[in-house]
Every structure is written in structure tokens, then in C-alpha cells.
Amino acid sequence: MTQPGLTPAGDPESPVFIRQVLDVVESIPRGMVLTYGDIAEFLEDGGPRQVGAVMSRHGAAVPWWRVVNASGTLPPHLRGEAARHYEDEGTSYDKSRERVNLGTARWDGQ
DNA sequence: AGCTTGACCGACC
DNA sequence: TGGTCGGCCAAGC
Numbered sequence: 001m002t003q004p005g006l007t008p009a010g011d012p013e014s015p016v017f018i019r020q021v022l023d024v025v026e027s028i029p030r031g032m033v034l035t036y037g038d039i040a041e042f043l044e045d046g047g048p049r050q051v052g053a054v055m056s057r058h059g060a061a062v063p064w065w066r067v068v069n070a071s072g073t074l075p076p077h078l079r080g081e082a083a084r085h086y087e088d089e090g091t092s093y094d095k096s097r098e099r100v101n102l103g104t105a106r107w108d109g110q
Numbered sequence: 111a112g113c114t115t116g117a118c119c120g121a122c123c
Numbered sequence: 124t125g126g127t128c129g130g131c132c133a134a135g136c
Contacts, residue, residue: 049116049118051117053116069118
């Protein structure tokens with residue numbers, strides 16, 4: 001139910017939804033990561049794809065490398081730069097497979 | 111109104 | 124371990 005003033009459905013264009021997503025990303029500690037699904041679940045709004053849509057358009061303003069998909073990877077064009085951050089932050093990362101080890105790096109603090 | 115497109119996810123093989 | 128497939132949710136044409 002999309003009532004005026006209330007939950008703005010997972011609209012990737014909604015300033016409120018964008019704000020919520022970016023706030024969560026900024027709250028992820030160094031060396032930790034969350035998945036798109038984790039964020040959607042925490043916000044109880046939209047879904048993994050909507051979170052991905054927000055990151056695609058507005059992710060540059062936040063530590064975007066701390067948000068990965070459920071396999072611990074990012075799209076090919078971002079892997080190189082993300083790898084540098086992981087090394088710098090000491091994130092548990094599998095270099096040969098270019099993916100974060102979710103088992104140890106996934107943040108559950110909220 | 112129907113079909114395609116995404117920084118996705120989980121089950122299956 | 125890795126590829127496919129169906130489901131998911133909202134946008135855009």
C-alpha cells in the first residue's frame with residue numbers, strides 16, 4: 001500500500017528510499033560487507049534489485065565496495081577498484097576468485 | 111497491455 | 124565449483 005507520506009515502495013527514484021539505502025551503506029564498518037538482499041531485508045522495502053538500482057545510480061557517494069551480491073562479487077567493471085579497498089581495509093577477500101569471503105566478512109551487526 | 115532490462119537470489123544439476 | 128533457470132520487483136518503451 002503506497003499511502004502518501006508513508007512507505008514510498010521500493011522506488012529506486014524515491015529520495016527517501018535512496019536516502020535509506022545510502023545511510024545503511026555508510027553504516028557498514030571498514031572490513032565488513034552487506035549483500036543487496038541484506039539491505040532490502042533490513043529496510044523492509046523494495047528488494048535486492050531495487051537496492052542494486054540505487055547503488056548503480058547513487059553508489060559513488062558512499063563506500064559502494066562494501067555492498068556485494070550474495071556470491072560476494074561485484075560487476076566486472078568494479079572488481080579492480082574494489083580489490084584495492086579490500087586490501088586497504090583488510091577485508092577477507094579471495095584474490096584469485098575476485099570475491100569477498102562472506103563467511104567472515106558479512107556484517108550482521110545492524 | 112505486453113515485453114525487456116537490471117550493480118539480484120536460491121534451488122538444481 | 125560453476126552454469127542454468129525461474130522468481131523477484133519496479134522502470135521504461
